[in-house]
Amino acid sequence: MTAWIVLPVSLSAFSITGIWIVYAMAVMNHHVCPVENWSYNVTCVEEPAKPGFPKSCCTIQDIPLISKCGSYPPESCLFSLIGNVGAFMVVMVCLLRYAQVIEHSHDCWINTAGLVSGCFNTLGSIMVGNFQVDHAKSLHYVGAGVAFPAGLAFACLQCMLTYRIAVTALDYWMAHVRVALAVGALVSLVLSGIFFIHESFVLQHAAAICEWVFTVVILVFYGTFTYEFGTVTNETMMAGLQRSRLRGSRVILSGTTMSEELGGGSKGLKSPGGSSTSTHLNCTPESIAML
Template sequence: MPFSKMPGWVLLPVTLPAFTITGMWIVYAMALSNNHICPVSNWIYNNTCESLEDGSCCTIDHIPLVSKCGNLPPESCFFSLICSLGAFMVMLIGLLRYAYVIEHYGPSWLNTVAFILGWICAAGLTMVGSFQVDHAKVLHYIGAGVAFPTSMLFIFLQSILTYRMARASWGCYVGHIRTILTLFGLVILVLSGVFFIQEGFVLQHLAALCEWTFIINVLIFYGTFSFEFGVISTDTFLVLLKASRAPKSYKAGTSTPATPHAHSTSENMAMI
């Protein structure tokens, strides 16, 4: 009996960027309306400022970094919620992608490392949302220092895996898209770090723009997993089940596969 397809999972990689990007811009709009930050279009800052009520008095504390947008209530509450739900979806997508690669390609240390990095990134993202930068700066920066590099490494390894798994022209096209996103993300991440450690207002503002761009770029990368998630089936979940239950001495042929494809999966799992 063939395993049933579960095409509904294709919505998960699309939901993550749609939900997170929309939610982050809502947080930005709330922070802007409450005069907690200055708009991204502003490039004029002052050393000191008594009031931000008219929207024209901006200091370095009002630069619209992502962390600053979710720093004060009420927007900080929504920021924490978005980061937590986003981290959960990142973990779920990483788990399904891990199973998908095993099912269609076989065991790979690149796949295992990418899976671990994805979950570490989710942990860092949770810390970023839970500890606001002005109230728990050390923990917030630890979370950011974990989330940003691991997300970069995750998309880098996934780009490599995409090319290795390509069996048709569309797989190469997806690989090209992911490579472009990866290279662009690397450049933006480096620029963001370089600008952030500078003291100039303009460079700090550029760091904020790079930070927003990098996050959106990574989320779009996650959205490209919809190309593969449309063929997820119950067999994909069977891979995860066998991976968690199979002993190290497990050998292929100890159980009767339901389909030739399932037999192939069992042989692949035995190689881990």
């Protein structure tokens, strides 16, 4: 099952290539200005479209934020497709990583928290991809507010987990690489948030660049799981499922035990049919023969 190593690489390659194609389409269709443009005006006179050339006059509405690049068709269609397919691949990566850690007997709260944060990252990405910022701003911002912090949390938790289960020198080297990526993602996300709240054209443009850096770094981070997925087998996912069932059984058993304790200690709280039910359940073959 070493073919699973293709999944993380495909996620990174597909998503990074896709969002840059969306950006190129948005620039060519005059929906945003190119990243290298730092000159913005308060207003612009309507200019005739020049196919194959970017806009010559740009306002704050033309800043090339990722969300802005995917706001209008035809690039919005591709943007939604990338968000949905990428979200599915992220879920698969998170589930396989979760099951693989359990398979190697390293189950812990970090592993569970990593799975939860990855799923939240997926949910936010779906909202971002399907609710464009210019048409459903509130839902889009909610999705972004979930996806970005969840993606960063997933990266940080996986860094901790990588160090925790590392055995060889190569494992520790991979942990160092992930820490570097996580630090880069943290810095770019913080700077993007700081710059975004200002009305300065220059800072808004810097926020867009930091947003692109954060997104690319997180996608590269997901791609690093190719290193571990070479050892995924048929039993890997089963290990995760069996662990989940075991936890569910423990919850049910603990609930049953608690119910029995409560029932034995509070006989006055029985239901109206409880006494007759218990009488029938306590009938023995000897008592039936006597009758």
